[in-house]
Structures are given as structure tokens and as C-alpha cells.
Amino acid sequence: MGFLTQRRDRQLAAMQAAGRTVGRSLWQDALRRFRSNKAAMGSVFVLAFISLMAIFAPMLSPHTLEDFYWEYILVPPTLENGHWFGTDANGRDMFVRTFYGARVSLTIGVMTTAVALLIGVTWGSVAGYFGGRIDNIMMRIVDVLYALPLLFFIIILVTVFGRNIYLVFIGIGAVEWLTMSRIVRGQTLSVKQKEYVEAARAIGLSNLVIVRRHVVPNIIGPVIVFVTLLIPTTILVESYLSFLGLGVQEPMTSWGTLISQGAASIDTGPWLLVIPGTFLAITLFCFNFIGDGLRDALDPEGR
Amino acid sequence: MLSFISRRLAIAVPTLLVVIAGSFFLMRAAPGGPFDADAQLEPEVIENLRAAYDLDKPVMEQFLLYMARLLRGDFGPSITYTDYTVTELLAIGLPVSVKLGLTATAVALLFGCLMGIFAALYRNRWIDYVTMSIAMTGFAVPAFVVAPVLTLVFGLYLKLLPISGWNDGALQNMVLPVIALALPQIAILSRLTRGSMLEVMRQNYIRTARAKGLPEYKVVAGHALKAVSLPLVSYLGPAIAGIMTGSVIIEQIFGLPGMGRYFIQGALSRDYPLVMGTVVVYATAIILLNLLADVIYGYLDPRVRRE
Amino acid sequence: MATGSVEKRARVAPAAEPATVLECRDLNVHFDTPDGRIAAVNGISFDLKRGRCLGIVGESGSGKSQTFLGILGLLASNGHAVGSVKLHGEEILNVPRRRLDAIRGEKLAIVFQDSITGLTPHKRIGEQLSEVLTEHRGLGRTAARAKVLEMLELVRIPEAEKRFRMYPHEFSGGMRQRVMVAQALLCQPDVLIADEPTTALDVTVQAQILKLFKGLADHTNTALVMITHDLGVVAGLCDEVMVMYAGRVVEHAAVDELFYAPRHPYTRGLLACMPRADRDSEALTAIPGQPPDLAALPAGCAFAPRCPYAFERCEAERPTLSLAAPGHARACHLEALP
Numbered sequence: 001m002g003f004l005t006q007r008r009d010r011q012l013a014a015m016q017a018a019g020r021t022v023g024r025s026l027w028q029d030a031l032r033r034f035r036s037n038k039a040a041m042g043s044v045f046v047l048a049f050i051s052l053m054a055i056f057a058p059m060l061s062p063h064t065l066e067d068f069y070w071e072y073i074l075v076p077p078t079l080e081n082g083h084w085f086g087t088d089a090n091g092r093d094m095f096v097r098t099f100y101g102a103r104v105s106l107t108i109g110v111m112t113t114a115v116a117l118l119i120g121v122t123w124g125s126v127a128g129y130f131g132g133r134i135d136n137i138m139m140r141i142v143d144v145l146y147a148l149p150l151l152f153f154i155i156i157l158v159t160v161f162g163r164n165i166y167l168v169f170i171g172i173g174a175v176e177w178l179t180m181s182r183i184v185r186g187q188t189l190s191v192k193q194k195e196y197v198e199a200a201r202a203i204g205l206s207n208l209v210i211v212r213r214h215v216v217p218n219i220i221g222p223v224i225v226f227v228t229l230l231i232p233t234t235i236l237v238e239s240y241l242s243f244l245g246l247g248v249q250e251p252m253t254s255w256g257t258l259i260s261q262g263a264a265s266i267d268t269g270p271w272l273l274v275i276p277g278t279f280l281a282i283t284l285f286c287f288n289f290i291g292d293g294l295r296d297a298l299d300p301e302g303r
Numbered sequence: 304m305l306s307f308i309s310r311r312l313a314i315a316v317p318t319l320l321v322v323i324a325g326s327f328f329l330m331r332a333a334p335g336g337p338f339d340a341d342a343q344l345e346p347e348v349i350e351n352l353r354a355a356y357d358l359d360k361p362v363m364e365q366f367l368l369y370m371a372r373l374l375r376g377d378f379g380p381s382i383t384y385t386d387y388t389v390t391e392l393l394a395i396g397l398p399v400s401v402k403l404g405l406t407a408t409a410v411a412l413l414f415g416c417l418m419g420i421f422a423a424l425y426r427n428r429w430i431d432y433v434t435m436s437i438a439m440t441g442f443a444v445p446a447f448v449v450a451p452v453l454t455l456v457f458g459l460y461l462k463l464l465p466i467s468g469w470n471d472g473a474l475q476n477m478v479l480p481v482i483a484l485a486l487p488q489i490a491i492l493s494r495l496t497r498g499s500m501l502e503v504m505r506q507n508y509i510r511t512a513r514a515k516g517l518p519e520y521k522v523v524a525g526h527a528l529k530a531v532s533l534p535l536v537s538y539l540g541p542a543i544a545g546i547m548t549g550s551v552i553i554e555q556i557f558g559l560p561g562m563g564r565y566f567i568q569g570a571l572s573r574d575y576p577l578v579m580g581t582v583v584v585y586a587t588a589i590i591l592l593n594l595l596a597d598v599i600y601g602y603l604d605p606r607v608r609r610e
Numbered sequence: 611m612a613t614g615s616v617e618k619r620a621r622v623a624p625a626a627e628p629a630t631v632l633e634c635r636d637l638n639v640h641f642d643t644p645d646g647r648i649a650a651v652n653g654i655s656f657d658l659k660r661g662r663c664l665g666i667v668g669e670s671g672s673g674k675s676q677t678f679l680g681i682l683g684l685l686a687s688n689g690h691a692v693g694s695v696k697l698h699g700e701e702i703l704n705v706p707r708r709r710l711d712a713i714r715g716e717k718l719a720i721v722f723q724d725s726i727t728g729l730t731p732h733k734r735i736g737e738q739l740s741e742v743l744t745e746h747r748g749l750g751r752t753a754a755r756a757k758v759l760e761m762l763e764l765v766r767i768p769e770a771e772k773r774f775r776m777y778p779h780e781f782s783g784g785m786r787q788r789v790m791v792a793q794a795l796l797c798q799p800d801v802l803i804a805d806e807p808t809t810a811l812d813v814t815v816q817a818q819i820l821k822l823f824k825g826l827a828d829h830t831n832t833a834l835v836m837i838t839h840d841l842g843v844v845a846g847l848c849d850e851v852m853v854m855y856a857g858r859v860v861e862h863a864a865v866d867e868l869f870y871a872p873r874h875p876y877t878r879g880l881l882a883c884m885p886r887a888d889r890d891s892e893a894l895t896a897i898p899g900q901p902p903d904l905a906a907l908p909a910g911c912a913f914a915p916r917c918p919y920a921f922e923r924c925e926a927e928r929p930t931l932s933l934a935a936p937g938h939a940r941a942c943h944l945e946a947l948p
Contacts, residue, residue: 243552
């Protein structure tokens with residue numbers, strides 16, 4: 001679609017130069033496209049449902065995380081005795097544990113992504129906006145960090161300093177910001193070179209105004225897309241650590257912890273692995289569909 | 304090309320130093336030590352032990368001593384495996400991890416690339432949908448869920464394959480760990496290949512190649528594939544890191560005597576020399592393989608070499 | 611070219627009409643987009659004669675490139691071409707890929723505008739050119755190489771031996787464009803389509819490349835299609851000109867006719883935009899308004915919103931292409947321009 005693409009690019013540049021009124025309709029356009037994406041919209045509802053369950057299920061259930069039912073040990077899922085997802089080897093209710101685990105896993109996913117977002121956007125936009133030597137040094141640092149086995153660092157960090165959930169936040173966040181910073185830098189650099197930013201500079205707008213009006217609206221799309229893809233990654237890293245016994249500790253639990261316990265009793269109680277594993281998979285699926293949907297909606301020419 | 308490689312090497316060496324120093328001081332900075340768990344030991348025994356492992360000296364001196372030994376290829380004695388030096392333990396673990404990792408990498412590259420290319424060529428047809436669903440599943444179902452399920456199905460129910468053990472790397476012992484390890488990378492690689500392929504096939508030079516009257520397979524093989532492989536080569540570094548971290552968990556699940564097991568056990572029991580040894584080997588491998596990826600990239604893209 | 615059948619073409623008084631090489635009838639090109647179908651080219655017809663040069667002039671988005679991409683089967687995947695295109699009397703539009711591959715590069719060759727992205731960046735120039743010959747002529751490596759070197763010298767690329775082993779990014783823009791021309795000429799095609807071959811180049815290099823085309827047009831039997839937005843390019847080179855606007859031909863005439871007696875307001879507008887030595891530079895004017903949006907064309911004449919002479923009929927009814935004088939067609943409701 002060579003000629004149409006070119007045409008739309010030029011229109012876009014013209015629109016953006018014209019001001020923010022057209023910008024809003026671009027977002028409306030994106031929203032419309034996103035709404036018509038069935039996989040993405042379905043994922044939004046499923047995620048909303050899982051989140052609501054994560055908040056309310058542990059509150060409303062008659063069981064708690066630490067109720068031991070000695071008469072119900074390793075009972076498979078059933079509707080009869082009130083343990084819908086069965087019980088584990090200690091006779092604890094898996095329904096409550098699964099959604100309590102969801103609460104912890106989702107929280108960690110969102111919080112660590114926030115940490116990564118903060119570091120990554122700051123680093124990337126500073127490097128991209130100032131360019132030159134500053135950019136060179138900052139991105140070299142990212143290159144060096146990229147080459148490191150950072151997950152091993154987290155493992156050392158966690159084993160040495162104790163298995164603290166906040167350490168997990170910071171550790172994962174501090175590792176996962178690298179890609180974010182590269183994306184933001186790339187976007188900032190390319191936006192900076194667009195005609196409308198040069199025009200804005202030519203008419204004497206200050207750096208801050210240019211950043212707020214032209215750079216931020218342009219990098220926000222890719223950043224949103226990346227965030228929706230980063231949340232599942234951080235959930236996965238947390239599960240990985242918890243699986244190794246290095247993340248969330250008893251009596252708290254997360255999907256990774258549950259999966260780890262399930263894997264240990266895979267022959268006697270496969271549901272202990274399958275149920276939290278399925279919820280983890282569904283959640284990762286949903287975030288990915290939403291991420292893909294957002295990318296298609298925000299960048300219709302892309303894929 | 305030679306100056307290109309030497310420039311990359313000039314970054315690689317300090318990077319490795321940063322890793323070694325970082326992990327060394329990180330571990331020493333924490334309260335407690337490797338002998339905390341042994342409550343029955345007399346204080347003077349612990350003192351002797353600490354002296355034996357140089358732990359009574361100032362941290363900086365310990366570091367210099369360690370570096371001096373490392374340069375001679377000596378990783379020091381293990382604290383938990385009292386009869387072994389770390390070098391001996393690594394000699395047991397490294398071949399296992401290397402064999403597992405390389406096989407998984409090869410499997411992932413083969414399947415990932417093929418699936419991605421076909422998905423792109425048959426975009427929005429059933430091949431595309433099937434491969435992308437597999438890719439999605441591979442991404443959403445992590446290795447530590449796949450691995451136990453695989454053992455349950457193929458080991459416990461069907462009794463086709465052994466559920467654990469290494470057995471000197473026999474084929475039937477390798478199958479399940481390799482699948483579990485390769486699956487997430489297949490997922491990422493196939494999506495990456497598909498995206499890259501779609502991007503490249505939109506380029507003007509593909510249109511030129513078609514305008515020359517080349518049949519489509521020659522257009523793809525001769526003019527697209529090299530460019531398609533560029534993002535894959537850049538992903539090779541992260542992919543290798545991913546397979547290494549994945550293999551830590553896979554070795555744990557399948558009870559394989561690889562590096563990952565020593566790393567986790569070392570970390571849990573504060574076996575400083577063992578952890579350092581594994582970290583040094585992992586970091587060297589990752590840095591060297593990244594270097595290799597850079598060189599391949601430079602070879603494929605003539606523009607990079609000259610900069 | 612290098613063969614013995616070189617004949618100097620008589621430009622002034624053709625003894626007999628040369629044979630028709632390419633015959634295009636009622637060609638339409640449309641694209642299916644998420645926002646609906648966009649008609650990029652509507653009802654184009656023309657004949658291309660042996661050794662002649664046809665100029666296609668229009669702004670970007672007028673459909674001039676898409677016409678020929680459609681003929682060559684090179685449209686984007688959501689594009690479709692409908693109509694009839696005959697090469698030596700044989701239908702070539704929408705034929706199977708295998709048949710198309712035998713024609714493209716061999717009988718119909720094209721030079722694209724953008725030589726930076728138009729050549730494969732990671733392949734040596736020599737390989738890219740040689741494969742045309744190995745594909746169509748079945749030549750071996752050495753034979754192809756000799757022929758490529760000959761062609762590179764013909765398009766005046768110095769040190770062809772050395773350049774043969776270089777990559778596209780090691781060439782200057784003008785040199786790359788010469789390579790593109792050489793690539794298109796390797797099989798001595800019956801039709802050479804040049805899609806804005808000089809747009810991306812400096813003015814001096816433009817002149818050199820145009821000279822190259824002129825040499826070709828004068829010394830070979832290859833029919834040339836020159837797609838451009840620049841009437842100046844057409845003036846020195848072409849025999850016939852088609853002016854396109856919003857996917858339609860608005861005027862079609864011999865080059866002298868068109869320049870001295872334009873019969874469509876758009877053509878006149880284009881001519882007025884052209885800087886000329888014999889005119890005051892103050893007389894330079896631009897056509898007011900914007901090129902039309904193909905997704906939202908008016909019901910009547912697409913040019914009406916920008917036309918100084920538009921009247922009611924222009925907005926209601928689309929003018930069709932009709933002869934205003936012998937060999938001079940235009941699509942306008944005006945009998946004659948005021």
C-alpha cells in the first residue's frame with residue numbers, strides 16, 4: 001500500500017502539526033478499532049472477572065487461606081463438599097488459595113511493571129531527547145546490562161537478603177526496564193526528527209512544551225502496548241522465583257508457589273498444578289491478546 | 304570486520320568483570336554466612352572453617368585473592384560439597400547443561416523459524432492461525448507448568464519416557480526436558496520471524512526482485528531471508544539467556560545434574576565459591592554468545608561492519 | 611543496444627506507424643482497505659508503440675504508478691487490477707505467477723523511483739544484476755558477469771569491475787539509479803517503465819540520468835514509459851503524454867500538442883507551474899487547493915473543486931475522455947479553454 005501509506009503519513013503529520021484536536025480523534029479511532037477486536041475485548045472481560053474474583057473470592061468464601069480440613073485431604077475438585085477446586089495435601093481449600101494467589105501474582109505484576117515503567121521511561125526519554133554523548137553513554141550502559149544474566153542476580157539477591165516480597169518487586173522491576181528504555185528512546189528520537197517538532201522548535205516553543213505536546217502523546221502508544229506485554233512477563237518471573245522457592249513464602253501464596261506445590265504432587269493431585277497453571281496461562285493469554293489488540297489499534301499500518 | 308570484533312571484545316571484558324565483582328560483593332554484603340545453619344558446630348570450629356575459606360579476611364582482600372585464583376582457572380573449594388572443588392563440580396554440571404541448552408536452542412531455532420516463515424507466507428490462512436495459536440500457548444504456559452504436565456502424560460500415564468534423571472544424556476531422557484525448555488523460545492521466535500518476514504516482504508527491494516521476474520521462492524530465499532534473520536540474530540542473546548535461566552528450573556524439575564542445580568543449591572546454602580563459579584561460567588557463556596550474535600549480525604548486514 | 615539492430619529512430623516524420631507492443635484497455639485498479647474500497651485507477655486505455663516514449667504525468671496519488679504496478683502484477687496484497695492488458699496481442703493481466711515471471715524483467719522491465727530501498731541492501735550489486743540473466747537467459751556465472759559488466763559500462767558506471775562486488779549502500783544516489791537502469795535493460799525488454807526515476811536525485815544527476823534515457827529512447831526499439839510529476843522531464847523525451855488526475859486520464863495528446871495547446875484546465879495549471887527560460891518567473895503559479903482524497907471523490911469532475919473554470923455541470927456530471935482534435939483527447943465539459 002505504498003501510496004496510501006505515504007498519504008496517511010503526510011496527513012498524520014499535517015494533523016499533528018495542526019494541533020491536538022485531531023489527536024483526540026486518533027485516539028477515538030484507536031478505541032473503535034480496539035473495540036472491534038473480539039479476542040482483545042474478550043480478554044478484557046476475562047481479566048476483569050479474574051481481578052474481581054481475586055479481590056472478592058477470598059473475602060466471601062467460608063474458607064480461609066489457613067483453614068486445615070483434616071477430613072478432606074487431597075480431595076479432587078467437586079461441587080459436593082464446598083471445595084470447588086479440591087483441597088491440597090494439607091487439606092486447605094484450593095478455591096480460596098487460587099484466588100488469593102491471583103491477588104498476589106497480579107499485584108506483583110502491576111507493581112513491578114510500574115517500577116520498570118518509571119525507570120525505563122525516564123532513562124529512555126532523557127537519552128533520546130538529549131541525544132549525542134548523553135544518549136551514547138546511557139545506551140551503552142543499557143547494552144552492558146542487557147548482556148548480563150540478570151535473573152541470576154535476582155536469585156542471588158533474594159537468597160542472600162532473605163525472601164522478601166518487596167525485594168522481588170524491586171529486583172524484577174530493576175531488570176525489566178531495559179527494553180522499555182530502548183523503546184522510549186527510539187520513539188523519542190524519531191519523534192524529535194519529525195517535521196512538526198522541528199516546526200514547533202522553529203516557532204520557539206520551549207523544550208518542556210515540546211515534550212508535553214508532541215513527544216509524550218507520541219510515545220504513549222508504544223509504551224501502553226509494552227506495559228500490557230510487560231505485566232505478564234513480570235508475573236511469569238515472579239512465578240519462576242516462587243517455583244524455585246525464592247519468591248512468595250508461606251503462609252502467603254501466589255500462582256508460582258501453588259504451581260510449585262502442585263508440581264511436587266503431580267501424581268497424587270494433578271489438579272493442584274492444573275488449576276493455578278490454567279489461571280496463570282489464561283491471564284498471560286489475556287494480557288497478550290490485549291497487548292496485540294492495542295498495538296493493532298494504535299498502529300493500524302503496522303501488522 | 305576484525306576491528307568490529309575487537310571493539311565488541313573491549314566491551315565484553317569489563318562486562319564480565321562487573322558481573323564477577325557485582326555478585327561477589329552482593330553476597331558478602333549480606334548478613335550471615337555459610338555456616339549459620341550448622342548450629343551444633345563449636346564457635347572455634349566455625350572460626351577455623353572461616354579461615355580455611357579466607358572468610359576471615361577483609362572483603363577487598365578476599366576479592367583480590369579470588370580474582371588471582373580465577374585467573375589461574377581455579378574456582379576454589381566448595382563449602383557444601385566438602386570433597387569436591389568447584390572446578391570438579393562444574394566439570395560434572397557444565398556438559399549436562401551445555402548439551403541440554405544447545406539441543407533446546409537448535410530445536411527452538413528450527414521450529415520457531417519455520418513456523419514463523421510459513422505463518423507469514425500464508426498470512427491470515429489456517430496455517431497462520433494454527434502456528435500462532437501454538438506460539439501463543441507456548442508463551443502463555445510457562446515451562447514449569449509444561450514440564451510437570453509432560454511428565455504426567457508421557458511418563459506416568461503413557462509410560463513412554465522416563466520422568467527424571469540424566470542417564471548420560473540418553474535420547475529418551477532428553478526429550479521431555481528439551482521440549483519444555485524449547486517451547487517458550489519457539490513461541491517467541493515464531494512470532495518474531497513472522498513479524499520480521501511480513502515487514503521485509505513489504506520492502507521495496509522485494510518488489511524489485513519480483514519485477515525482475517524471479518519466482519517467489521527465489522525472492523524469499525535470495526532477497527528476504529537475510530533481512531528476516533537480522534532481528535532473530537539480535538534476539539539470539541536474550542534467547543540464550545532465556546534458555547539458561549529456563550534450564551535452571553528444568554534441571555530442578557527433571558532432576559538433571561546440571562549447572563542450574565549447583566547454582567540454586569549453592570545460593571540456598573551460601574556456598575560462595577560454588578555460586579561464584581556457576582555465575583562466572585553463566586556470564587562468560589552469555590557474553591561470548593552475545594558476541595557471537597553480534598559477529599553474525601555484522602556478517603549478515605554489510606552496513607553494520609563499516610560504522 | 612549492443613546488438614546489430616540499432617536504428618536511429620526518425621522523430622519527425624514516421625514513414626509507417628510502428629507496431630503496437632503494449633495494449634491497455636479499460637484498466638481499473640482498486641484497493642480493499644478496512645475503511646472500504648478505494649479506486650486508485652479508473653478506465654485507463656492506451657497503446658504503446660515500438661520504440662516510442664509515453665509520458666504519464668500527475669501528482670502523487672493520481673494513480674500513475676499504480677497503473678503500471680497493476681499491469682506488472684506488483685500491487686500490494688489488497689490491490690486488484692481489472693481490465694485487459696495485451697503484450698504483443700497476448701493477455702498478461704492477472705495471468706498465473708509462472709507466466710508473469712517469464713514476462714517481468716524479460717519483456718517488461720521497470721525502474722523504480724527509490725534506489726536506496728529498491729535494491730536489496732545485503733546483496734552485492736553484481737549478484738543482483740546477474741540473477742536477471744541467469745533467470746531469464748539461463749546464463750552461467752561468468753557469461754552473466756561479462757554481460758552485466760558490459761551493461762554497467764553502457765550506463766556509464768566507472769570501474770564496473772570493482773563496483774560489481776560492492777553493496778548498494780556503497781553507491782551514490784545517481785550511481786544506484788544507473789544500476790537500477792542497467793538491471794532493467796539487461797534482457798533488452800520490449801517495454802521499459804521508468805517510475806519517477808529522477809525524483810530522488812540532485813538536479814545535475816537528474817540531467818545525467820535523463821540523458822541516459824534519452825539515449826536509450828533514440829537508439830533502441832524499447833518502448834519507454836516515463837512516469838513523472840514533472841512536465842519538464844516529459845518535454846525533452848516523450849512522443850505522447852497522458853495527464854492523470856485522481857485515478858483518471860484527463861488529457862492525452864502528442865507532446866507538442868499538449869504543450870502548445872493544452873485542452874484541460876489541470877494541464878494548463880501544471881504548465882503554469884513549470885519554470886521556463888522564456889517566461890517571467892513572476893508568472894509562475896501554483897494550482898490552488900489540495901490533491902483529492904481518493905476515498906471521498908466528488909460526484910462530478912474530480913478537478914472541479916480546484917478548477918478556475920468550473921460551472922454547475924462540472925459538479926453534477928463527470929466528463930468522459932473524448933477527442934477534441936485529431937489525436938488529442940481530454941475529459942472536460944468545456945469546448946475550449948477560455
